[in-house]
Amino acid sequence: MEHSDREETGSAPGRMPLNAGDTGYGSVPGPGLSGGEVASESAPLLIPVPEPEPVQQWQPMSKQQLEVAAGGAGWRKVRCYLVLLFWLAWVAMLATSIAIVVMSPRPVATPLRWWQKSLFYQLQPDLFTEGQAEESGGVNALCEQLPYLRSLGIGALILEGLFDKGVSPFNVTATGERSSTLAQIQHLLAESNKAGLKVVLDFCQLDLLGPQDVAGNADEPSNTVLHALRFWLEQGVDGFAICDTDAAYSEKTLLEWRGVFKEFSNKEEEERIVVVKQTQDILSPLNNITLVDVVMKSILPSSPHLLSAKEVAVAIETSLQTREEDIWPSWTIGGKASHDLKKLLLVLMMTLPGSPAVQYDEDIDQTQNVSLKAGSSHGEMNEPSDTHTDKKKAKHLAVALFTSLSRSRAREEALLYGSFTFLPFNSSTDSSSNSTLPSPPSLAVLAYLRSWGCVHFLILLNVGPEVHALDPAWAPSIPKAGVFVSSTGMDRLGAMTLDTLELQPHEAIVIKLFEAGSYS
Known part of the structure; x- marks a missing residue:
C-alpha cells in the first residue's frame, strides 16, 4: 500500500519526476500556459501577428450626408445671405467709383475753331516780280510746294506783300500787267484750297478807307471795300490781316466786315x-x-541789330508774363536774333498757348532742298563736298524738328489748349567744377509748363552759351521722370529724369512728364 502511494505521488527520494522537464531547470512556461503537460503539447511554435483591420475605401457623400455635414437647410440660407452680401458690396463699390469719376474735377475741352488749331505760315512771295519769277518759276513753283507744306502740318498761309507793288486789293477790274498779277493770285488761292490750306490776305498798312475829300471825309469807302471783300471771299480767301495802327481797326469798320x-x-x-x-x-x-479773332504778337522787339542772348531772354520772359486771356494770340518772332537761337525760338512758338505764325524758312523750303541736291550731285567747284553735306544735314534736321513740333502740337491736348504755368528757374553752371551749390537765378534759362489734366509738358529754354544743369530742389511739385518729345538738336530720345538733365548752349527741350510708375 505504501508502495503504491509513492508511485501515485511520484515523490520517492532519489528519483527524478517524469515531468521535471516542464518545471525544472531552464524551463520557462509559454505565455498564457500553466506549465502542465497539456499546455506544453498545445503551445504553438510561432506566435501569429494580428492582421491589420481593412481600410475603408473613400466614397462620395450623398445629398443627405452633405446636408447633414453642412448643417442642414439652415446652411443654405447662410450661403444665400453671403452671396447677396457680396453682390451688394460689389454694386456699392461700382457706384462709389462712378460717383468719384463724375464728381471729380476734370478739364473740359472747349471746341477749337480752325484758326485756333492751325499753324500759320507767313509768305512774302516776291514770286510775282519778273526777276524772281525767272529764278524760282514764279507762282507755279509755289503752288507745287503747297502739298508739301500741308504735309509738314501747316494749316494756313498768310500772304504778305501782294499789294505793295502798285496793286490794290480793291481794284478787282484791273487790266494789263495788274490783271496778270491778279490772275496769278487767283490761281494760288485755287491751288491752296485744293491742298487743304486756308489763306489769309495781308492788308496791313494799306489804305482801306479809299480816297477822301478835302475835309477828310471818305467818299463812300465802305461800298468799294465791301465789294472787294466779297470778291476775295468768293475766290476762297479765309481771312484778312490788318495792323492795329490802320484806320480799318475800328468798331465801325469791323462790324461792316463781320456783316x-x-x-x-x-x-x-x-x-x-x-x-x-x-x-x-x-x-x-x-x-x-x-470783332477780332486773332491778335498776332511778336516775341522779340524790333531792332536794327541782332539781339544778345540776355536781351532775347528778357524779351521772352516779358512775353510769357504779359499774356492776355481774353484774346486768342498768334506768336511770331518779329525781331532779329542770332542764327544759334533760331531753333530755340521755333520751339518756343510751337509750344506757347495760341496759334504759331512761322515766317518763311528756307531750311524747310522744298525748292531749296531740291536745288541743294542738284548742286551736290553736279559737284560744284565753288564749295567743297563737306559743305554740301553739312547743309544737307542741317536742312534735314530743320525739317525733322519742324515736323516733330507740329505733329506733337496737333495730337497733344496739353499743347493745344492746356493751361500755362511760368516756372521760376534756378540753375547751376557746369564749368567742370566740383561746386554743387546752385548759382543765382539766370535769365538765360527759362521754363514753363503746359498741363491738361494729369498730362504735363515741360519746356526748357537755355538761351545762353553755357551748359546748365537743373537744381535738384527746383520745382519740387512737378514729376521728376518723363520722356523726351523733341529738342533743337533732335538728339534726345527715350526716358529721362530731371535730376540728371543738362541743357546744352542755345538748346530747347520738350519733355512729357509722368508720375512714378505711370506711363500715360
Missing part, C-alpha cells in the same frame, strides 16, 4: 476771320473784342 463774313460763313470750317497785327506795346482796346 460780309456772315454771308460766306455757313459752316464752322468756312468761318472767316480778322487777324490784327500788334505793332505797339499795348493793343488799343475795342469795346467789342469779338
